[in-house]
Amino acid sequence: MNQIKPSTAVDEKLQRWMRDIRRKLHQYPELSFQEQKTSLFIQKKLKELDVSYRNGWGGTGVIATLGEGEIHSGHVGLRADMDALPVEEKNLVPYASKVKGVMHACGHDGHVAMLLGAIVLLKRYGCRSKVSCIFQPAEEHGNGADRIIREGALDGGVQVVFGGHIDTHFPTGVITVDEGVICSYADPFSIILRGRSGHAARPHEAKDSLVAGAYLVTGLQTLISRETDPNKAAVLTLGRFASGTAHNIIADEAVIAGTLRNSDSEVRDRLLAGLRRMTQSIGDQFDLQASIVFHDCLPAVINSTYSTQIARQAALEVVGGDRVVSQGRPSLGAEDFAFYQQKVDGCLVRFGANSLSINSPAHSGTFDFDENVLKVGAHWLARVAMDWTAVSELGKA
Ligand SMILES: [Zn+2]
Ligand SMILES: [Zn+2]
Structure with missing residues (x-):
């Protein structure tokens, strides 16, 4: 026809x-x-x-x-x-x-x-x-x-x-x-670390969420550099890190927001698991509460x-x-x-x-x-x- x-x-x-x-x-x-x-x-x-x-x-x-x-x-x-x-x-x-x-x-x-x-x-x-x-x-x-x-x-x-x-x-x-x-897949997330505030001169009375957050910001980079197949494109960007109120107060909370992008579903699953694992472990390491939430994720x-x-x-x-x-x-x-x-x-x-x-x-x-x-x-x-x-x-x- x-x-x-x-x-x-x-x-x-x-x-x-x-x-x-x-x-x-x-x-x-x-x-x-x-x-x-x-x-x-x-x-x-x-x-x-x-x-x-x-x-x-x-x-x-x-x-x-x-x-x-x-x-x-x-x-x-x-x-x-x-x-x-x-x-x-x-x-x-x-x-x-x-x-x-x-x-x-x-x-x-x-x-x-x-x-x-x-x-x-x-x-x-x-x-x-x-x-x-x-x-x-x-x-x-x-x-x-x-x-x-x-x-x-x-x-x-x-x-x-x-x-x-x-x-x-x-x-x-x-x-x-x-x-x-x-x-790619896009997985925006927010991580919240909750410690306990205190006097800058007496850290042993507080739980410092800012220092824990700084460790996490650095540690998360290894999800891409050490855990992802270099032949598969993936990017993890942390676009926001907010913590603390004054130079002499130990921060009781840190918020880290970022997005994970990649084009392979297996890589994605592994990275999502890694984000959860590292967030959990930073809480254990610094003895504070750590949680991660994903929002508006895109296939x-x-x-x-x-x-x-x-x-x-x-x-x-x-x-x-x-x-x-x-x-x-x-x-x-x-x-x-x-x-x-x-x-x-x-x-x-x-x-x-x-x-x-x-x-x-x-x-x-x-x-x-x-x-x-x-x-x-x-x-x-x-x-x-x-x-x-x-x-x-x-x-x-
Ligand atoms: Zn557009
Ligand atoms: Zn656009």
Whole structure:
């Protein structure tokens, strides 16, 4: 069965429409689970496009539905995250953030614009199967994907979820597609050491949590250097160590917060066990209470074979063979897209967005991206939904 695939290329008018959306969102960034204005803005655009939606997912999320009722061979989910970061923008651009200390420093403004652009394309070229367009809150902090999935975002027959992330490590026009692990496990944790305060001159009457904490900070480094296969990437960063109140008071409490990242489940299990073991043993060693809690842990993003095939095919159609590349080794960054893949098939790709004039790291106050990536992202999202539908249809024929 030969199917003629309609062109989904983005014209200049649609590119300008997406660019304006991106710039508007960029000026009014909102932190995780606080994306109220962003949510209302998305809903306004969906109304203009005459697309039905449900809002309130995770508080601010919006899921628009297309193509209901024609064929039921496949039901695709497309995902864009909506939130910004607690970063002060340093760019001197007309669309710079107007919200002090908050910035779209990860490109999620672009992701929303792309998904709205994909909706325009899917409507324009006809959408034969149901597509759920998921505008998801709180990717950066709080695992919004996990929350909206628990609220039922994938109920109703979503079989696969596709998404893409803007990435300035790659030039504009490139799409990276990789099967298997592409983003690491992330396990943030807090360690609390509770001793007993006392006079600086009489340590034998106290239990010094600061000294115990300092030993632990140093000791934990050996989990990576002495207990991890050097051929397997893993990182342990302790980003916070708080203890004590004055130079002449022995600290009764120390708090150490950090995150563990790696891309191998066996390595992860061993490191998690090591963190618990060392925390426990420092308590025994210094005769104080030691506890560790893990919070907002993220699974790895693991692209399935089948969804990756469809994602690669769509990328080839959108940017051509020489521009579909591998991202290389798995990133030690984390992505809550992983939660969709715990439930259904799914593939996350990266859209290159680096031009000669723009090359700044994500999560920094100087981050920006080449807006030509919006064309690529919208086109790929629409294309991958249509390709999935066509393949599902063929499978049922
Ligand atoms: Zn980010
Ligand atoms: Zn991001």
